[in-house]
Amino acid sequence: xxxxxxxxxxxxxxxxxxxxxxxxxxxxxxxxxxxxxxxxxxxxxxxxxxxxxxxxxxxxxxxxxxxxxxxxxxxxxxxxxxxxxxxxxxxxxxxxxxxxxxxxxxxxxxxxxxxxxxxxxxxxxxxxxxxxxxxxxxxxxxxxxxxx
Amino acid sequence: xxxxxxxxxxxxxxxxxxxxxxxxxxxxxxxxxxxxxxxxxxxxxxxxxxxxxxxxxxxxxxxxxxxxxxxxxxxxxxxxxxxxxxxxxxxxxxxxxxxxxxxxxxxxxxxxxxxxxxxxxxxxxxxxxxxxxxxxxxxxxxxxxxxxxxxxxxxxxxxxxxxxxxxxxxxxxxxxxxxxxxxxxxxxxxxxxxxxxxxxxxxxxxxxxxxxxxxxxxxxxxxxxxxxxxxxxxxxxxxxxxxxxxxxxxxxxxxxxxxxxxxxxxxxxxxxxxxxxxxxxxxxxxxxxxxxxxxxxxxxxxxxxxxxxxxxxxxxxxxxxxxxxxxxxxxxxxxxxxxxxxxxxxxxxxxxxxxxxxxxxxxxxxxxxxxxxxxxxxxxxxxxxxxxxxxxxxxxxxxxxxxxxxxxxxxxxxxxxxxxxxxxxxxxxxxxxxxxxxxxxxxxxxxxxxxxxxxxxxxxxxxxxxxxxxxxxxxxxxxxxxxxxxxxxxxxxxxxxxxxxxxxxxxxxxxxxxxxxxxxxxxxxxxxxxxxxxxxxxxxxxxxxxxxxxxxxxxxxxxxxxxxxxxxxxxxxxxxxxxxxxxxxxxxxxxxxxxxxxxxxxxxxxxxxxxxxxxxxxxxxxxxxxxxxxxxxxxxxxxxxxxxxxxxxxxxxxxxxxxxxxxxxxxxxxxxxxxxxxxxxxxxxxxxxxxxxxxxxxxxxxxxxxxxxxxxxxxxxxxxxxxxxxxxxxxxxxxxxxxxxxxxx
Numbered sequence: 001x002x003x004x005x006x007x008x009x010x011x012x013x014x015x016x017x018x019x020x021x022x023x024x025x026x027x028x029x030x031x032x033x034x035x036x037x038x039x040x041x042x043x044x045x046x047x048x049x050x051x052x053x054x055x056x057x058x059x060x061x062x063x064x065x066x067x068x069x070x071x072x073x074x075x076x077x078x079x080x081x082x083x084x085x086x087x088x089x090x091x092x093x094x095x096x097x098x099x100x101x102x103x104x105x106x107x108x109x110x111x112x113x114x115x116x117x118x119x120x121x122x123x124x125x126x127x128x129x130x131x132x133x134x135x136x137x138x139x140x141x142x143x144x145x146x147x148x
Numbered sequence: 149x150x151x152x153x154x155x156x157x158x159x160x161x162x163x164x165x166x167x168x169x170x171x172x173x174x175x176x177x178x179x180x181x182x183x184x185x186x187x188x189x190x191x192x193x194x195x196x197x198x199x200x201x202x203x204x205x206x207x208x209x210x211x212x213x214x215x216x217x218x219x220x221x222x223x224x225x226x227x228x229x230x231x232x233x234x235x236x237x238x239x240x241x242x243x244x245x246x247x248x249x250x251x252x253x254x255x256x257x258x259x260x261x262x263x264x265x266x267x268x269x270x271x272x273x274x275x276x277x278x279x280x281x282x283x284x285x286x287x288x289x290x291x292x293x294x295x296x297x298x299x300x301x302x303x304x305x306x307x308x309x310x311x312x313x314x315x316x317x318x319x320x321x322x323x324x325x326x327x328x329x330x331x332x333x334x335x336x337x338x339x340x341x342x343x344x345x346x347x348x349x350x351x352x353x354x355x356x357x358x359x360x361x362x363x364x365x366x367x368x369x370x371x372x373x374x375x376x377x378x379x380x381x382x383x384x385x386x387x388x389x390x391x392x393x394x395x396x397x398x399x400x401x402x403x404x405x406x407x408x409x410x411x412x413x414x415x416x417x418x419x420x421x422x423x424x425x426x427x428x429x430x431x432x433x434x435x436x437x438x439x440x441x442x443x444x445x446x447x448x449x450x451x452x453x454x455x456x457x458x459x460x461x462x463x464x465x466x467x468x469x470x471x472x473x474x475x476x477x478x479x480x481x482x483x484x485x486x487x488x489x490x491x492x493x494x495x496x497x498x499x500x501x502x503x504x505x506x507x508x509x510x511x512x513x514x515x516x517x518x519x520x521x522x523x524x525x526x527x528x529x530x531x532x533x534x535x536x537x538x539x540x541x542x543x544x545x546x547x548x549x550x551x552x553x554x555x556x557x558x559x560x561x562x563x564x565x566x567x568x569x570x571x572x573x574x575x576x577x578x579x580x581x582x583x584x585x586x587x588x589x590x591x592x593x594x595x596x597x598x599x600x601x602x603x604x605x606x607x608x609x610x611x612x613x614x615x616x617x618x619x620x621x622x623x624x625x626x627x628x629x630x631x632x633x634x635x636x637x638x639x640x641x642x643x644x645x646x647x648x649x650x651x652x653x654x655x656x657x658x659x660x661x662x663x664x665x666x667x668x669x670x671x672x673x674x675x676x677x678x679x680x681x682x683x684x685x686x687x688x689x690x691x692x693x694x695x696x697x698x699x700x701x702x703x704x705x706x707x708x709x710x711x712x713x714x715x716x717x718x719x720x721x722x723x724x725x726x727x728x729x730x731x732x733x734x735x736x737x738x739x740x741x742x743x744x745x746x747x748x749x750x751x752x753x754x755x756x757x758x759x760x761x762x763x764x765x766x767x768x769x770x771x772x773x774x775x776x777x778x779x780x781x782x783x784x785x786x787x788x789x790x791x792x793x794x795x796x797x798x799x800x801x802x803x804x805x806x807x808x809x810x811x812x813x814x815x816x817x818x819x820x821x822x823x824x825x826x827x828x829x830x831x832x833x834x835x836x837x838x839x840x841x842x843x844x845x846x847x848x849x850x851x852x853x854x855x856x857x858x859x860x861x862x863x864x865x866x867x868x869x870x871x872x873x874x875x876x877x878x879x880x881x882x883x884x885x886x887x888x889x890x891x892x893x
Contacts, residue, residue, distance in 0.1 A: 014446035023451035027406055032398035033391020035574070036450070037525050038606045042831040045525060073391035085389045092381060092797055095805055096249030097388030098525040098574030104389060123840035129831060131525045131575050132249050133808025134801075135842040 002062050006031065007075025013062060021065060022046045022057040025072060033073040033101045037129070044128025047102035048072050054106045073101035076108075084108065087145035088138075095132035102128050103138060111146045225357035229281045230260060230305070231312035233353035237336055239266045242276035244283065244290055245297040246546055247384060248576030249805070250861050251798030252297050254382045258794055259302055262375045263309030263368055264316075265333040266349065273383045275570040278548045292546045293581055293690065295762040295859025298794055302857055310365035312356075319356035320347045333368075379797035384572065396544030396571040397529045397603060404531065404599040405444060408453040409588055410460075411437030411612045414824040416467035416685055423461030429453060431460045432592045437612075438462055439592045441600055454605050466824070469685060473824035475618075478684045479516065482620040482641045486514070489641060489680035492657045495666040498674035503635035507626030513709055514622045515702040516886040518818030519615035522691060523834070526574020527609040528585035532592070533599035534559055539566045539590065544573035546580045554583040558590045577809075578690035582614055610834070611826035614689025615819055617642040617661070618682075621702035626674075631714020633725070636675040638665050638706075640699060643682045645689060654681070664696035664866060665703060669732050669760055670725035686821055692809060693862035696761045697869065701814075701887060704757040704870030709883065718756050718874065719745050731852055732758070735765045735787045738848050743769025743785030752782070755875025757867035762859030764790040768807075768867035770843070772875045779876065779890060781811060781843040786867070789850040790858035799860050800847045806864015807845055812837045814869035816888045835893045 004011050004024060011029055025034050025048070034057060037045030041059040048057045051068035076082045080089075084104050087093075094100045103126065110117040110125050117125070122139050130138070224234040232240040241257040253273040261271050276282040276290070283290050286300030313333045320338025321328040324345055331338050337346040349356075369376070387393035411434070412418060418436055425431035425440055428447055432439040440457035442448045472478075504510060531542040532555070539555050548568040555566045573580055589602040604612070619642035626635035644658040652658055657679060659666075666677050691697070711721035719740050726732045736758050740746070745754055751773055758767045771783040784807050793799045816835040820827045828834050869887055877883045 016447050023449040027449035038831045080390045088389045094388040096575045100388055101391050126839040129836050133805040135839045136845050
């Protein structure tokens with residue numbers, strides 16, 4: 001039996017070790033904020049933080065994580081107070097919202113340690129798909145959250 | 149009829165712009181019905197609308213989960229079907245339309261709250277249960293389609309808010325020992341006008357809920373709007389940034405098993421034989437494919453089901469015409485039909501043949517469009533719990549009544565025995581009007597005797613879609629010596645959404661295929677629009693803006709080509725075609741100003757397009773450049789006039805989103821078929837707009853007081869393809885008449 005730490009809580013996992021972390025989070029642990037979009041690590045809807053770094057969870061297993069703590073959108077803050085969550089609301093970013101957990105977690109990298117990202121930085125890092133097309137508002141929200 | 153509502157919305161919208169819409173209020177023809185729903189409510193049975201379903205849905209409120217807001221901590225009292233008030237002063241307003249990203253929870257609740265006079269932070273919004281009282285009056289169904297929600301519900305929701313407010317005032321007045329007439333409602337309170345004494349709605353909610361609803365609604369908004377027109381924040385957004393929003397695929401029902409589908413790769417095929425499921429799962433024959441459902445336990449996951457479904461041995465019965473369902477053959481057939489097919493006239497004005505014969509120059513322009521998938525980010529899915537006597541469904545659906553009907557036909561149960569829980573959608577785009585995914589979940593739950601959540605893996609979403617129809621459109625334009633259009637002959641050849649569903653027979657017109665090509669606002673004194681049905685059997689469906697995005701590409705490309713052939717600036721040319729139409733010219737000129745039309749810069753070009761749909765006028769100017777033959781879209785400026793805007797922020801979001809979908813589909817999107825099998829199966833070989841591809845976007849919302857309300861959900865899409873093609877032609881001299889414009893990405 002292996003253990004998986006998600007949002008500070010440790011779970012004993014008995015599932016097949018080949019099960020992608022996405023499905024352990026969603027269907028075994030029951031945290032549904034992390035989404036399935038493509039299953040091939042292309043769209044980014046399943047983005048989580050592994051040891052603080054954004055990773056797409058649909059193609060990584062427990063072995064890939066190697067005990068590192070996982071943060072999902074539910075664990076980003078206790079009360080939606082993370083600067084990105086606040087900026088996402090202030091700019092009314094989400095439409096359908098299905099990609100937004102992944103987008104927000106992806107964006108954490110851009111503002112970590114007081115970084116002020118440029119538009120070019122945002123273009124490179126924010127490579128998740130948003131079918132609704134909220135890109136312009138996401139860009140504005142990231143700049144706001146960074147205080148830039 | 150599952151699709152009747154969507155079709156009604158679309159037909160009604162074309163009538164909204166018709167100058168002859170002023171007709172007998174007792175007439176129920178489509179233009180009059182549309183006018184009734186838009187305008188003063190003539191012909192609408194308000195009493196029926198407001199109250200008939202009260203008994204049916206009383207008590208169901210308990211089950212309404214409103215994400216992102218704290219539930220009422222004390223008692224909650226239903227004042228009317230639409231409005232409940234908690235003793236903690238929360239006000240719950242139900243939405244008859246489903247939230248799929250379009251911000252309808254704010255727009256519709258704003259209309260109710262306008263008359264109720266509550267502060268917006270008090271308001272929480274949830275999906276209405278399936279009941280006739282919540283039907284969209286424009287559609288006659290509780291369906292979310294055809295950019296019809298605000299247009300359809302507007303008048304009725306003002307009255308719904310007023311009725312509830314009148315009941316709260318009556319209760320409040322009694323509590324304060326004054327007459328209702330002496331009171332007004334403001335800020336969620338009943339206030340005595342003379343003294344300023346007040347009681348909160350929450351404190352009189354229990355008493356108000358016992359009152360008989362007044363017969364007549366008295367509208368505060370007759371003297372102007374307070375909340376309507378304001379960019380209030382969307383109530384469901386907090387839950388969308390912290391992971392607590394519950395979409396259809398997030399539902400967990402006790403005892404539920406996870407499943408995945410695998411449908412016959414050849415469209416139209418069925419299961420001939422099905423082998424056993426791999427250990428740890430069960431297989432279900434769905435007819436057109438199979439499902440695998442993972443057994444409970446540590447491996448009872450969607451992923452297990454997705455792996456298992458591929459391991460079941462299946463043989464397929466293929467349709468006889470499979471080999472014909474190949475893109476090259478379909479296109480070649482369309483080109484033949486363009487010349488020799490049985491064309492059905494959708495619109496004819498003047499004498500095209502004579503005018504064309506006398507033209508100084510005739511342009512014959514043929515435009516080709518591919519099948520395009522929806523690719524909602526949440527793939528189709530449904531959760532069903534079927535028992536001997538009941539069936540409960542949890543679905544991200546645009547058409548809950550359709551879901552109920554499908555479940556009834558599969559289970560043999562009466563519709564009353566079937567409960568549909570409408571979940572938020574991770575995108576709808578027309579895909580979630582379909583009932584295939586609902587049917588499969590019901591079949592699986594019925595077969596296994598347990599609740600089942602059935603999900604389409606992304607590969608199934610791509611390959612088992614009901615696509616935007618492919619089309620070949622030919623526009624034959626006759627020009628006189630001065631370059632004016634003297635004849636306009638538009639023929640569309642495309643598979644029929646309505647025919648495939650059995651709503652029309654051979655020889656009848658599919659007005660979904662011709663919308664956006666008839667009733668053009670331009671001065672075209674001799675014009676003919678006709679349509680030839682393509683018999684290809686690749687399934688086609690309603691794709692955001694439907695016929696509009698097909699026909700606008702051909703129409704607005706052709707207008708530009710006519711302008712260039714006449715050596716006239718495309719803006720000036722359109723201004724000439726719209727002469728005297730102040731409203732259209734305002735939209736066109738606003739887009740031109742916003743997009744920097746007329747500013748020339750080496751290596752850059754602008755492209756323009758104008759289109760009307762759903763009673764809304766839209767114009768787009770794109771600015772592009774190119775590097776080594778690769779287009780770069782730098783800016784999109786869009787002006788829109790939908791009459792009156794309920795929420796300018798969500799309105800802008802809809803246009804922004806439509807622009808992005810329009811860009812993706814125009815630049816890169818297509819699904820090719822080989823022997824009935826879709827050749828694209830996931831995002832790795834299907835390019836979509838991403839952050840780095842994004843132009844800057846500017847949206848300008850114009851308003852025309854007194855104009856009928858127009859729709860907004862789809863109008864951002866159609867102008868994009870022609871505006872891009874027009875800009876590319878200007879920049880490079882090369883006219884692209886085939887979508888996608890850049891199939892290699």
